[in-house]
Amino acid sequence: MWHDLFSMGIPVLDKIVRTVAVFLVVAALLRFTGKREMAQLNGFDFVVMLLLSNVVQNAIIGPDNSLWGGILGAVVLLAANAVLVRVFIGRFDAxxxxxxxxxxxxxxxxxxxxxxxxxxxxxxxxxxxxxxxxxxxxxxxxxxxxxxxxxxxxxxxxxxxxxxxxxxxxxxxxxxxxxxxxxxxxx
Missing domain, CATH: 3.30.240.20 (bsu07140 like domains)
Structure with a gap:
């Protein structure tokens, strides 16, 4: 049991690359479809966001369902978002x-x-x-x-x-x- 919680099913670098790649593709798709942030989402937009998160889930986690894998994925997502917001958004959407x-x-x-x-x-x-x-x-x-x-x-x-x-x-x-x-x- 403990082994399944803490042993990742894929290498750490694979997890990081998967997470960043999916994040960048989804961010680009959302940007391409219109600049509508969470505050402006209508009911249909919200449903699409929920379904989108489920669709890309396996692309991020791969065959890994470990606790550490989930934590690593979350940390990488938040870090990628922070970098994207600070570096790119400030320059292009100022x-x-x-x-x-x-x-x-x-x-x-x-x-x-x-x-x-x-x-x-x-x-x-x-x-x-x-x-x-x-x-x-x-x-x-x-x-x-x-x-x-x-x-x-x-x-x-x-x-x-x-x-x-x-x-x-x-x-x-x-x-x-x-x-x-x-x-x-x-x-």
Whole structure:
């Protein structure tokens, strides 16, 4: 039993090469099919990701089902991801991509990223807007987050905004009361 847990069925270098190769191919395929990070996955995308992980599992582990083999595979995957993110992603994806500007979609960017307007509309509505006409700018950030900047008149008031307005109204009321108390010139 202990032997099966700790004895890898394939050489360590074979395990590392398999893991890195599958990681790079899957990362390239995901990149090729569109820049949609986990935060933007719809239900179908999520199912594809789950099935994809099962499809490539045997290519990574090979005939090895040992504990050490699984740990080594996990360490190599995380290391490869860290290297890819720090070295390559920072160089190639350093700028946000504008998805909409001044109330209109940037169709070329949406097509390049394989995003539908309906998907972006959902993000706009989650941020308090009604549709793209309410938007000053929408960007897809390098980390995958979609940032919506509503036009100034479409932005919701904050608690601080309401408090400042109440304070101003209080001052106006006091001024009006002071004016009402002053004796009028009979003149």
């Amino acid at each position: 700028k946000p991509i504008v998805l909409a500007r001044d109330g209109a979609y940037v169709g070329k960017a949406l097509r390049r990223l394989a995003l539908r307007q309906g998907e972006v509309d959902q993000v706009i509505q989650a941020q308090g807007g009604d549709d793209v006409a309410d938007v000053d700018k929408i960007t897809l950030e390098p980390g995958g987050a979609v940032v919506v900047r509503l036009r100034h008149e479409e932005q919701s008031a904050s608690y601080g905004d309401v408090e400042a307005l109440n304070a101003r109204l209080d001052r106006i009321e006091r001024l009006l009361e002071d004016l009402a108390r002053r004796p009028r010139d009979a003149g």
